[in-house]
Amino acid sequence: MQVGRRGFLQGAGAVAAFGIAGIGRPAVAAANAPLLRAIPSTGEKLPVVGLGSWITFNVGNDPVLLDESANVVAAFFANGGRMIDSSPMYGSSQNTIGYALKKLGYPDNSFAADKIWTASPGEGPDQFSQTRSLWGVERMDLMQIHNLLSWREHLDMLNGLKAAGKIRYVGITTSHGRRHQELERIMTEHPLDFVQLTYNVMDREPEQRLLPLARERGIAVIVNRPYRRGELISRFSGEPLPPFAQDIGARSWAQLLLKFIIAHPAVTCAIPATTKTEHVKENLDAAAGHLPDAATRQKIIDYVDQL
Amino acid sequence: MQTWSGYSLSDFLLFSPRVYERLFVLLNQDLWPAQAAFIATGLAIFLLVLRRHTLALPLGLLALSFAWANVTIVFFLGRYQAINWLGTYLAPFAMVQAAGLLLLAIATWRRGVLLRPMPHVALWLALIPLLLGLLAYPAVAVLSGRGIEAGQVIATGADPTAVATLGLLAFVPSRLRWLGMIIPAAWCGFTGLTLWLLERPDAIIAPLAAVSALLAATLSVRSASQANAD
Numbered sequence: 001m002q003v004g005r006r007g008f009l010q011g012a013g014a015v016a017a018f019g020i021a022g023i024g025r026p027a028v029a030a031a032n033a034p035l036l037r038a039i040p041s042t043g044e045k046l047p048v049v050g051l052g053s054w055i056t057f058n059v060g061n062d063p064v065l066l067d068e069s070a071n072v073v074a075a076f077f078a079n080g081g082r083m084i085d086s087s088p089m090y091g092s093s094q095n096t097i098g099y100a101l102k103k104l105g106y107p108d109n110s111f112a113a114d115k116i117w118t119a120s121p122g123e124g125p126d127q128f129s130q131t132r133s134l135w136g137v138e139r140m141d142l143m144q145i146h147n148l149l150s151w152r153e154h155l156d157m158l159n160g161l162k163a164a165g166k167i168r169y170v171g172i173t174t175s176h177g178r179r180h181q182e183l184e185r186i187m188t189e190h191p192l193d194f195v196q197l198t199y200n201v202m203d204r205e206p207e208q209r210l211l212p213l214a215r216e217r218g219i220a221v222i223v224n225r226p227y228r229r230g231e232l233i234s235r236f237s238g239e240p241l242p243p244f245a246q247d248i249g250a251r252s253w254a255q256l257l258l259k260f261i262i263a264h265p266a267v268t269c270a271i272p273a274t275t276k277t278e279h280v281k282e283n284l285d286a287a288a289g290h291l292p293d294a295a296t297r298q299k300i301i302d303y304v305d306q307l
Numbered sequence: 308m309q310t311w312s313g314y315s316l317s318d319f320l321l322f323s324p325r326v327y328e329r330l331f332v333l334l335n336q337d338l339w340p341a342q343a344a345f346i347a348t349g350l351a352i353f354l355l356v357l358r359r360h361t362l363a364l365p366l367g368l369l370a371l372s373f374a375w376a377n378v379t380i381v382f383f384l385g386r387y388q389a390i391n392w393l394g395t396y397l398a399p400f401a402m403v404q405a406a407g408l409l410l411l412a413i414a415t416w417r418r419g420v421l422l423r424p425m426p427h428v429a430l431w432l433a434l435i436p437l438l439l440g441l442l443a444y445p446a447v448a449v450l451s452g453r454g455i456e457a458g459q460v461i462a463t464g465a466d467p468t469a470v471a472t473l474g475l476l477a478f479v480p481s482r483l484r485w486l487g488m489i490i491p492a493a494w495c496g497f498t499g500l501t502l503w504l505l506e507r508p509d510a511i512i513a514p515l516a517a518v519s520a521l522l523a524a525t526l527s528v529r530s531a532s533q534a535n536a537d
Contacts, residue, residue, distance in 0.1 A: 061389050
């Protein structure tokens, strides 16, 4: 059985027919709701699959692409998603999210996650204000320090915003496996609600120290680059799915790869990015069915390693 | 150093091929039919260059000065900065290029500076970027199936403007040509890399044109030095 994104979607006509044309206030989460996992610092539960915006939502002021992005966001909420993550680094992505949220009437269930991305500590507050303005929201749920940039100064500022009730959670991010030692030190020495890092079936270094530490310290984990920006899906889509994929309800490589990530008990939310409504549903569906246990996760690793 | 070592080149690409393609579709829709006038003007100047007309250099530099100013406004500030924050920082460089070309145009006109005589090979190496800047981008857009509306046009897109600028600057008989070539050559490298990451067939045009123009300028300088020595 060889199933890539396309194969999965062709086999799921109902998914392909998902309401692309109609954007309105999204319906309550679909019956096939994704698994929820608690944010350790508060116990608030979040769906384990969120929505990233790197590249996919950087569409400038193109009206056609803005509407297509709004359709993706609509599909995300309609299928039970909550967390959308962005950064000032991602071009016009924040503006695109703001456009979509406005068009959707600012869904109550959205969880707004963004970042401070500037080396200058003095620019942090202004960047936060601009982020809120671009999203069109009064309060951000989560603000993170992008790639540890000037993290000491920004952390103080974000903790101040949290104390003032302007944000609910504080986090810090890295990606591509960079600066894990420094991240570990920050996680150990400072109170954090969230960390964001790269973790997938090929990039498993966080399993050694960061993920166990997050559990120990009660820090929620957001996983970025779950597909290495699509590279993993392209790489494996020509290969047959392993026989045990069926047992955990993975009907495509995208779902198998995502299930591998969100099955890790330390992971709170993975944030794949996409421009296609069908992929949004496919991703959230991966969080709705069975998840692999530790033995099956090892089988996934072994299977992928021999490809 | 550790901060950057984990990145690959593609990690610096902020937008998708479709977004970049549609940027030019929308730009062309907004500006039409100005593009026809820009290409016609460019072709007229190309003919003046071929005929070694006395006004070819000042008029060409003046037209390119306008082209860079327009590119700053409609491309870098009007569209590009929305998808790449680098656009905000690149715009001043494009404006400096426009100002520099204007000063050079005025200087060449006032002093009656003519096109630099070139050996045959150097002449063609300089003419190629000029032609590529005028016609190659719309042609490649059509040939690659993106449609002519997705093609960059001189004076609205940075690539053809930079390419044609390098071609004309190769004809400038002054060391200032090298100074004038810095910004367009740097853009040619940057855009070549960007389009290569986007897996676009026109990725090769700008770097190729830059090499061609730089070779033309170098060969013509060598030829002049040898003539002086003789």
